[in-house]
Amino acid sequence: MHTPTIAHRLPSFEGVCKHFPLKSTRGVVPLVSAKEQKRIPLHRIRSSRARVNYESSPFAFLLNAPALIVILVLVGYPIVYSAWVSLHKYSLKRPRVFDFVGLTNYLTILQSDEFWSALWITVVFTTLVVTLVSAIGLLIALLLNEEFPGSGLVRCLILLPWAIPPVVNGLMWQWIYDAKVGALNGLLVGLGLIGEYRGWLSNPTSALLALVWADVWNTVPLAVILLLAALQRIPAELYDAARVDGGGALQHFRYITLPWIAQPLLIVLILQTISAIRAFDIIYVLTAGGPGTATTTLSWKTYLTTFDNLDFGTGNAYAYTISLITFALALGYFRMLYRKGEFET
Amino acid sequence: MRAQSAKSERGLTSRWRTILLMSSGALVVLYVLAPFCWLVLTSFMHERDALTVPPQWIPTDMTFENYIALFNPTGMRAFVGSRAAEQILPSMVNSLVVAGATALINVVIGALAGYSLARIRFPGQASLLLLYVGSRMVPGIALIVPLYLTVKTYGLLDSRFALVSTYLTFTLPFSIWLLKNYFQSIPRDIEEAAFVDGCTWPQMLTRILVPVAAPGLIAAGMFAFMTAWSDYLFAVILTSTIVSKTLPVVVAGFATDVTTERTLMAASGVLAVIPPLVLAFMFQKLIVQGLSSGAVTG
Numbered sequence: 011m012h013t014p015t016i017a018h019r020l021p022s023f024e025g026v027c028k029h030f031p032l033k034s035t036r037g038v039v040p041l042v043s044a045k046e047q048k049r050i051p052l053h054r055i056r057s058s059r060a061r062v063n064y065e066s067s068p069f070a071f072l073l074n075a076p077a078l079i080v081i082l083v084l085v086g087y088p089i090v091y092s093a094w095v096s097l098h099k100y101s102l103k104r105p106r107v108f109d110f111v112g113l114t115n116y117l118t119i120l121q122s123d124e125f126w127s128a129l130w131i132t133v134v135f136t137t138l139v140v141t142l143v144s145a146i147g148l149l150i151a152l153l154l155n156e157e158f159p160g161s162g163l164v165r166c167l168i169l170l171p172w173a174i175p176p177v178v179n180g181l182m183w184q185w186i187y188d189a190k191v192g193a194l195n196g197l198l199v200g201l202g203l204i205g206e207y208r209g210w211l212s213n214p215t216s217a218l219l220a221l222v223w224a225d226v227w228n229t230v231p232l233a234v235i236l237l238l239a240a241l242q243r244i245p246a247e248l249y250d251a252a253r254v255d256g257g258g259a260l261q262h263f264r265y266i267t268l269p270w271i272a273q274p275l276l277i278v279l280i281l282q283t284i285s286a287i288r289a290f291d292i293i294y295v296l297t298a299g300g301p302g303t304a305t306t307t308l309s310w311k312t313y314l315t316t317f318d319n320l321d322f323g324t325g326n327a328y329a330y331t332i333s334l335i336t337f338a339l340a341l342g343y344f345r346m347l348y349r350k351g352e353f354e355t
Numbered sequence: 356m357r358a359q360s361a362k363s364e365r366g367l368t369s370r371w372r373t374i375l376l377m378s379s380g381a382l383v384v385l386y387v388l389a390p391f392c393w394l395v396l397t398s399f400m401h402e403r404d405a406l407t408v409p410p411q412w413i414p415t416d417m418t419f420e421n422y423i424a425l426f427n428p429t430g431m432r433a434f435v436g437s438r439a440a441e442q443i444l445p446s447m448v449n450s451l452v453v454a455g456a457t458a459l460i461n462v463v464i465g466a467l468a469g470y471s472l473a474r475i476r477f478p479g480q481a482s483l484l485l486l487y488v489g490s491r492m493v494p495g496i497a498l499i500v501p502l503y504l505t506v507k508t509y510g511l512l513d514s515r516f517a518l519v520s521t522y523l524t525f526t527l528p529f530s531i532w533l534l535k536n537y538f539q540s541i542p543r544d545i546e547e548a549a550f551v552d553g554c555t556w557p558q559m560l561t562r563i564l565v566p567v568a569a570p571g572l573i574a575a576g577m578f579a580f581m582t583a584w585s586d587y588l589f590a591v592i593l594t595s596t597i598v599s600k601t602l603p604v605v606v607a608g609f610a611t612d613v614t615t616e617r618t619l620m621a622a623s624g625v626l627a628v629i630p631p632l633v634l635a636f637m638f639q640k641l642i643v644q645g646l647s648s649g650a651v652t653g
Binding site: 169186191227329 | 377
């Protein structure tokens with residue numbers, strides 16, 4: 011039995027099958043010509059019917075084998091290995107030393123100011139990104155849910171930031187923020203909002219905000235797409251009924267729209283949080299964690315510890331800490347999916 | 356008389372409504388396009404024009420010399436940043452090969468697993484699905500450290516093979532999820548009908564299932580391609596020379612090198628954007644459906 015998934019509710023997903031008349035088994039165009047069909051002996055048809063075995067576990071595991079091998083070897087093994095290394099003193103500067111030290115690496119990072127500073131910056135960065143992405147994403151989705159001249163074009167163009175690789179995105183914003191010849195300075199001075207050019211990336215506060223904005227620009231489209239899909243599933247009759255009952259646009263939003271999109275919105279929140287925690291490329295290109303440690307998030311700190319200091323023991327401890335935080339968030343995400351019925355197969 | 360005025364009043368509010376909606380739409384377009392246009396326009400500028408204060412919003416003297424320099428790095432112009440410029444074309448080939456291979460493997464392995472999860476009932480199905488989706492949630496920065504050590508141990512650093520196989524870690528779970536949802540949207544009847552009509556298993560697969568599932572397969576391949584193409588974290592750590600360096604690594608190398616001409620960098624950035632952008636607009640509908648049905652991207 012199929013439980014309806016989102017795919018079912020999307021009109022064009024069903025339209026996919028339009029090339030095949032699917033009304034009933036009888037209506038299906040024979041894929042083997044009538045002449046061929048006559049040549050097929052009856053017993054073969056019977057035996058081939060037995061091939062439709064939707065209960066066969068060995069067959070299912072056979073189909074899953076390649077994927078399982080990939081996941082276990084390339085995700086499962088590294089996770090276990092990472093945990094193992096994080097319990098050791100191991101640095102590529104002295105590759106011969108591989109001493110078991112228990113939880114020392116974790117205790118070391120928990121006692122270091124660097125960790126708490128990175129954690130704090132991660133929290134600030136994530137909160138700002140998630141808030142802005144959800145707010146801007148929801149506003150754009152609400153706008154695109156309306157029909158107006160040119161709405162199709164806007165719906166199409168909104169994909170653009172999503173398609174841009176984070177490295178190029180970082181590069182682009184680096185020049186926009188540039189202290190000497192940047193577009194932002196040019197624009198603000200041109201409009202008379204600031205008196206002179208500023209180094210947006212050399213001030214700790216503005217650097218963090220600049221980084222947040224660049225990441226928001228890159229990730230808003232995903233939120234728009236998810237929320238727009240949710241908005242389009244709201245039955246129009248609900249609004250018609252509400253119009254009869256009266257009430258303003260705000261009340262309609264509060265009592266009809268919001269309950270319908272509450273869950274997709276939560277999914278957006280969780281996915282955005284996870285993606286903000288792992289933001290790396292953009293930091294690398296745009297700020298490299300600076301100025302000072304103003305934009306050094308946990309991801310960046312992990313990278314620095316591992317590949318700059320070559321301290322793999324501590325680096326893995328950092329990596330594991332991030333994994334645990336993400337894992338907690340992912341649990342919330344699974345519960346959302348589960349409630350939406352996506353996990354019933 | 357009263358009815359008429361009420362009607363014209365409504366006409367007026369709906370006109371204002373349209374104007375309001377359109378101007379908000381224009382604002383969104385500006386928000387989306389302005390930063391990107393700045394990048395594209397810079398790539399068509401002469402270096403001296405890109406360094407003016409206030410900036411030239413529209414280049415007065417358009418030129419293709421940056422692109423020519425990237426495609427012909429031994430030419431006269433590319434004195435500054437010519438070493439990096441030489442790497443653009445080979446790295447583009449690397450990116451295409453790696454992303455293409457990742458996409459292909461994703462489609463095949465993802466379709467097998469996705470089909471089984473959509474069609475067959477078997478014990479442990481839910482846990483398997485949980486394992487797949489869960490593995491997508493592991494942050495890349497946590498995986499890359501042990502993967503780097505493993506790849507190093509087997510002497511596979513700086514190889515396309517290492518890139519493709521590590522890219523599977525974050526593309527495959529999404530492909531499986533997407534294809535599972537897609538196969539579920541295809542009625543099972545058509546498969547049974549094919550068997551009734553005397554199709555064998557391979558015939559059913561090639562004549563029915565693949566054509567019907569083609570949009571889902573294309574979507575999965577495309578997402579995998581775009582994710583692999585855009586990746587920087589894995590590429591910068593696992594590659595070191597032009598044997599396997601991908602385009603984002605070279606472009607980022609430009610960005611962190613202060614001596615490189617910025618117009619040249621802009622051109623390289625535009626080149627790195629073109630393939631995903633073309634795919635995004637070509638398969639716009641598939642992307643929107645894929646993203647909203649398989650909301651597990653991070």
